[in-house]
Amino acid sequence: MDHQQNKKKKMIIDTDPGIDDAMAIFVALQSPEVEVIGLTTIYGNVYTSLATRNALHLLEIAGRTDIPVAEGSHVTITKGTKLRVADFVHGVDGLGNLNFPPPKGTPIKETAAEFLVRQAKLCPGEITVVALGPLTNIALAIELDPDFCKNIGQIALLGGAFSVNGNVNPAAEANIFGDPDAADIVFTSGADILAVGINVTHQVIMTDSDRDLLEQSDGKFAKYMCKILDVYYSYHHESYNTKGVYLHDPTTLLVAINPSLVTCMEGVVRVQTTGITRGLTIFFNKQKRFAEVNEWTGKPTVKVAVTVDAPTIHKLVMDRLMNS
Numbered sequence: 257m258d259h260q261q262n263k264k265k266k267m268i269i270d271t272d273p274g275i276d277d278a279m280a281i282f283v284a285l286q287s288p289e290v291e292v293i294g295l296t297t298i299y300g301n302v303y304t305s306l307a308t309r310n311a312l313h314l315l316e317i318a319g320r321t322d323i324p325v326a327e328g329s330h331v332t333i334t335k336g337t338k339l340r341v342a343d344f345v346h347g348v349d350g351l352g353n354l355n356f357p358p359p360k361g362t363p364i365k366e367t368a369a370e371f372l373v374r375q376a377k378l379c380p381g382e383i384t385v386v387a388l389g390p391l392t393n394i395a396l397a398i399e400l401d402p403d404f405c406k407n408i409g410q411i412a413l414l415g416g417a418f419s420v421n422g423n424v425n426p427a428a429e430a431n432i433f434g435d436p437d438a439a440d441i442v443f444t445s446g447a448d449i450l451a452v453g454i455n456v457t458h459q460v461i462m463t464d465s466d467r468d469l470l471e472q473s474d475g476k477f478a479k480y481m482c483k484i485l486d487v488y489y490s491y492h493h494e495s496y497n498t499k500g501v502y503l504h505d506p507t508t509l510l511v512a513i514n515p516s517l518v519t520c521m522e523g524v525v526r527v528q529t530t531g532i533t534r535g536l537t538i539f540f541n542k543q544k545r546f547a548e549v550n551e552w553t554g555k556p557t558v559k560v561a562v563t564v565d566a567p568t569i570h571k572l573v574m575d576r577l578m579n580s
């Protein structure tokens with residue numbers, strides 16, 4: 257038996273590809289510490305059908321069609337169909353408007369939630385879910401199986417803006433805004449949650465000159481990323497005063513592999529589900545005993561990333577894309 261193989265972290269990536277999702281998936285496939293056991297898809301950067309198509313396409317690019325793709329929900333946890341899709345960040349096709357041909361593969365019969373529940377049951381405590389989009393599929397898995405929260409290992413999620421402005425509006429970060437009700441279910445579920453918000457991911461930047469390095473490398477993932485990165489760079493140049501792009505999804509993926517790349521606070525997170533602050537994530541640090549019972553009282557705690565080893569993450573992303 258291959259000892260190294262035994263120690264690999266089993267991962268399911270819940271994803272809405274998405275340019276930075278593509279990067280995270282490639283980094284995962286190049287990470288010796290990880291065995292990707294499946295991709296599940298969700299709306300967010302694109303609609304769910306396109307997310308599924310892109311997930312299959314990316315696995316074909318990587319030569320990893322052995323990895324199953326389970327399609328996720330097309331609507332929010334409250335059955336909402338008015339979805340907010342960020343095509344202005346990723347292109348209409350989600351992958352930089354390159355209009356790749358349709359993939360040959362198809363998703364498996366199980367839904368994302370069914371796949372998550374079954375895999376967690378098969379390997380209790382061993383699977384890490386990396387959630388890179390709105391949290392609908394994870395909330396559905398929690399509703400489907402009361403034991404899911406204890407069967408699943410860790411849920412590392414990209415979501416929230418903790419003590420900083422959001423990226424959809426001053427209150428809300430995109431993934432939480434996409435399905436705030438699902439996010440509140442996940443945060444208060446009692447599962448082992450590690451939330452990586454944009455307060456952290458905005459510190460991990462791929463610069464314009466990093467893109468030149470990728471361009472010059474022979475790595476197949478580096479070359480593919482250079483083809484699709486234009487839209488993502490243009491969006492950042494227009495929207496932010498940074499000379500580069502934020503590595504939201506690859507950062508979350510690498511933190512899921514090695515949580516010591518961040519330091520965390522532990523406390524209770526609730527999500528605002530209505531009004532002008534819909535999608536706001538509010539962290540309670542448990543430092544005070546409030547006189548009255550409130551909506552945070554007695555809820556399970558989660559870990560929220562506060563500081564990040566950005567240079568190490570940046571180097572890992574560059575190395576893994578270039579050595580592919």
Ligand SMILES: O=c1[nH]cnc2c1ncn2[C@@H]1O[C@H](CO)[C@@H](O)[C@H]1O
Binds near residue numbers: 301429
């Ligand atoms: O302005 C934005 N609106 C919507 N989605 C965004 C925006 N900026 C980045 N992302 C996407 O949302 C996740 C992080 O919040 C990332 O997946 C990123 O690609």
